[in-house]
Amino acid sequence: MSLRHAMLGLLTAGPASGYDLLKVFEISLNHVWPATQSQVYAELNRLAGAGLVKAAAEGPRGRKEYAITETGIAELRHWLTEVEPQRTHRFEALLRVFFLSELEPEQARTYLERQATAAEEDHAGLLELRESVSQGDDPLSLYGNIALEWGLRFTAMQREWADWAAERVASLNGLPAHPTAAAPPGGSPPSGAPPADPQADAPPAGRPA
Amino acid sequence: MSLRHAMLGLLTAGPASGYDLLKVFEISLNHVWPATQSQVYAELNRLAGAGLVKAAAEGPRGRKEYAITETGIAELRHWLTEVEPQRTHRFEALLRVFFLSELEPEQARTYLERQATAAEEDHAGLLELRESVSQGDDPLSLYGNIALEWGLRFTAMQREWADWAAERVASLNGLPAHPTAAAPPGGSPPSGAPPADPQADAPPAGRPA
């Protein structure tokens, strides 16, 4: 039940309405723990029923603000410290890789290259995000920055892996080499984007001691 | 509906029963796309109803083998090439990071250190897996290797990030430095484990061009 705790966590920053929380989910939590409107409102009512949050104020258009209670904070802390995080994840993009042998090698390479592009776009988006919040008057909190850093490293890793994999598929199938990533339509090379892997044959992951 | 396609994908390797598929999910697909028994059997029936697989044989103990049909293969290819992979993921371990400010810095560091340990264990498990399959008579298929490489890079990244984050939390809160990872109980340093980040202040992710 992570949704519940995500909402409790958001409410520690101050009272908010379902609508407010929804915005946060859409904007900043979307790639970490997506939630829909129906989930948020329903969970808010359950949370209130369980005494973990309480209605704090009523606003203009039927707006209802909720605040986290002491019980709610205790529950959040308990979750953070005592409950084991779930270890299994679902990676649809990776699942597909297992079955890429059903396609022609060139199609497989196309798929991997698309993954690389997508990862690079995500990476660029996060870099922008970092800039925009750094310029605000108060710097992102420590933990916000740590989470952002995770995103940067993850997207960089994805990009490098997909590039490596695409090249491997190509070279093992005698496909013509691609012109080392067609220059982006913008013109000058974007700085801050993770560079492609230098060599394609030696995976750098399981490093020697 | 990725479960459906995962099952189709597995059936391209040859006919199998629900039980067989279940084993594959438990053993090799568990960290990519977990599935339960109730899901697998139910989906198999739906798949058969939709003509994407067909009952191929009846075995000893009520065992029913299914084989993928032409329609099924076409559907799998369609999914691989035409359907956009889902871009949003749920990372519970990362979600928690957003709310770590609710804890004492030392507790937050403990959490991050546990993440680092878990990532290292996962990494070690994958290295073992790679050894065990490399020693088998036929090498893992190209795409199996590519997926495995993803896992190795992912766990290495997680480990490095968590180490970095734990140190950052400590240093920004004046916590005593830990003795650079207590020596593992085994004795000699394990080779193959990803090394800790050299310096703790300069995140290497958003590399300059």
Added chain:
DNA sequence: ATCTTACCTTCCTATGTTGACATGTCGCTA
């Protein structure tokens, strides 16, 4: 000969998740 351990499927309940639909309010502006 019996016992245990896999093998193998079906059914059930509870919970989580999605997407759509329904409903209404307030503030701005053409």
Added chain:
DNA sequence: TAGCGACATGTCAACATAGGAAGGTAAGAT
């Protein structure tokens, strides 16, 4: 002042996921 867009909540049906109970069969070990 009419209309539009943002604000704001609620409900519903369908599907996905988790976990377990129940039931039975075959093979191998003691």
